[in-house]
Amino acid sequence: MSDYDIRTYAEVEGEDRSDLAGQVEEQRARVTRRMEDVDRILAVMSGKGGVGKSYVAASLAAALADRADPGRVGLLDADLDAPTADRMLGAPREPLAVTEGGVEPAAAGDVRLISTGLLLEEEAPLAWREPDSESFVWRGAQEHGVLREFLGDVSWGELAWLVVDLPPGSGRLEQLLELVPGLHAAVAVTLPTGASRSAVERSLRLVRSGDVPVAGVVENMSSYACGDCGSRGPLFPGEAGRELAERFDLPLLGTVPFDPRAAELADRGETARALRETAAGRELSGIADRLESPGEQAGRTA
Amino acid sequence: MKFLCVGCDEQMEFAQRDQPGDGTLAAVFECPDCGRAVGMLTNPMETQLVSSLGVEIGGRTVEQQPMESTRKQVASGREDAFDDGDLPAAATDAGGGDDGAGAEGTSGGDGDGDGDVSVTWTEDAADRLERVPSFVRGMVHRIYTDWARERGIEEITPEVMDRARSDLGLEGM
Numbered sequence: 001m002s003d004y005d006i007r008t009y010a011e012v013e014g015e016d017r018s019d020l021a022g023q024v025e026e027q028r029a030r031v032t033r034r035m036e037d038v039d040r041i042l043a044v045m046s047g048k049g050g051v052g053k054s055y056v057a058a059s060l061a062a063a064l065a066d067r068a069d070p071g072r073v074g075l076l077d078a079d080l081d082a083p084t085a086d087r088m089l090g091a092p093r094e095p096l097a098v099t100e101g102g103v104e105p106a107a108a109g110d111v112r113l114i115s116t117g118l119l120l121e122e123e124a125p126l127a128w129r130e131p132d133s134e135s136f137v138w139r140g141a142q143e144h145g146v147l148r149e150f151l152g153d154v155s156w157g158e159l160a161w162l163v164v165d166l167p168p169g170s171g172r173l174e175q176l177l178e179l180v181p182g183l184h185a186a187v188a189v190t191l192p193t194g195a196s197r198s199a200v201e202r203s204l205r206l207v208r209s210g211d212v213p214v215a216g217v218v219e220n221m222s223s224y225a226c227g228d229c230g231s232r233g234p235l236f237p238g239e240a241g242r243e244l245a246e247r248f249d250l251p252l253l254g255t256v257p258f259d260p261r262a263a264e265l266a267d268r269g270e271t272a273r274a275l276r277e278t279a280a281g282r283e284l285s286g287i288a289d290r291l292e293s294p295g296e297q298a299g300r301t302a
Numbered sequence: 303m304k305f306l307c308v309g310c311d312e313q314m315e316f317a318q319r320d321q322p323g324d325g326t327l328a329a330v331f332e333c334p335d336c337g338r339a340v341g342m343l344t345n346p347m348e349t350q351l352v353s354s355l356g357v358e359i360g361g362r363t364v365e366q367q368p369m370e371s372t373r374k375q376v377a378s379g380r381e382d383a384f385d386d387g388d389l390p391a392a393a394t395d396a397g398g399g400d401d402g403a404g405a406e407g408t409s410g411g412d413g414d415g416d417g418d419v420s421v422t423w424t425e426d427a428a429d430r431l432e433r434v435p436s437f438v439r440g441m442v443h444r445i446y447t448d449w450a451r452e453r454g455i456e457e458i459t460p461e462v463m464d465r466a467r468s469d470l471g472l473e474g475m
Contacts, residue, residue, distance in 0.1 A: 004308050006306055006308055006311075007306060007311070009303075009304055012304050012306055012313050014304065014313040016303065016304055017315070017316040017360055017361045018303055018316070018357075018358070018359050018360055018361055019361060020303075020352075020355070020357045020359075023355075023356075023357040023358070023361070023362065024355065024357060027356060027357075027366075030366075093380075094385075095382045095383060095384055095385035096383065096384050096385065097384075097385045098368055098369075098384050098385065098386045098387075098440060098441070099368075100368075101368075102368045102369075103368050103369050103384070116376075118383065119372070119376065119379050119380060119383045119437075120376075120378050120379060120380055120383075121378060121379075121380045121381075122380075124378045124380075125378060126376065126378060127376070127377040127378040128375050128376065128377055129374065129375050129376070129377045130350055130375070131325055131346040131347055131350055134347055137347065137350075137351065138350050138351050138354035141351070141354035141355050142354045142371075142375055145354065145355070145356045145371040145372065145375070146371070146372045146375075146376075148356075148371075149368075149369045149370075149371055149372050150372075153368040153369045153370075154369075
């Protein structure tokens, strides 16, 4: 075998024409420039799927939009594989306008929305152009690329709030933070059960290792609200919301009942109406109030 | 990455990039001293790894389009997901970029002072563009136009599209 004595990368002083690191840096710079016009970025997270996180995120976006100037609240549906925000907010399935400045988000009522639900064929799964095997190697990079472009290439305009509905999983917030270090706050959503508490607790411990202010905990489906009379009854055992709030010294922002009427309205794309007409909606509106005016409650670091 | 001509101890220069459509990539680097050229060949998996990052070996040759990675990589996109403006059968794009409103049926084009080259699409090229899935068609139109303008090419023909596609890795586009 030959034994060449060659210079190292650092010793060769000429330009790296590919400059892959520089290209990645420029991608991040696009996000940074876009987010300069956003006052507050709120991540809605959970360590567990099936807790109604997307419903909470869509409702909070609609409630915050009620309290903001027109067009000043955005919702980024980062659950790429299972998008639901477009349906719950009744977003029109119209083409998104592309200009040199970026892609116009959909107008979902008063919320400016981007979601893979707007881009995919009805009922079609998210499929990628890629070789036939080993997709696990690059899937993370592909998903990260879509999230980055949702943040940086959408013409969000000047926003008071950008709500990011994160997919379930402990590490999802970390991925978002790599792109948006200036995250305003995160909200953790849990069910009342011990299993949910355990999963969300893992997420909060991960968050705690960073410097992310956590606005508080939302306990979803904390009870059953009768669709007719509004009276509440038990649904799941446990008090995970209260327990997590105490354990991490966070405010319990709200306990949202399961409300068949709210679920029906959300499924019809009338989440904004559900805020006014249902017990669950009124609780979520109260959470939006507490996020708008945290007082001494929100914004603590977990 | 850098390529070094060991015999000359000179950094080789990027010369050419080809993406033949089978998922592979070929990049050619030349030694400025002795002229020796080497080819870097990546298999589909290696090529995918790089493209998943939204970066290009050899550097970007045209400006990145909005949501370019998403549009290139998502295979199940809705046909009418994006409105890129009218892309007429024979579109003309003046320098400075496409505002999404090509001039229908024209074959000339006025520079707007920002760029030096007006780019015209031949009918054959425009027909071929029509066959590109609409999820990416408007973006591909912009990319081909920018690519041609960068090289002082005034008319986009199917042959120009082939060269651009090979250089940019727009497989199936």
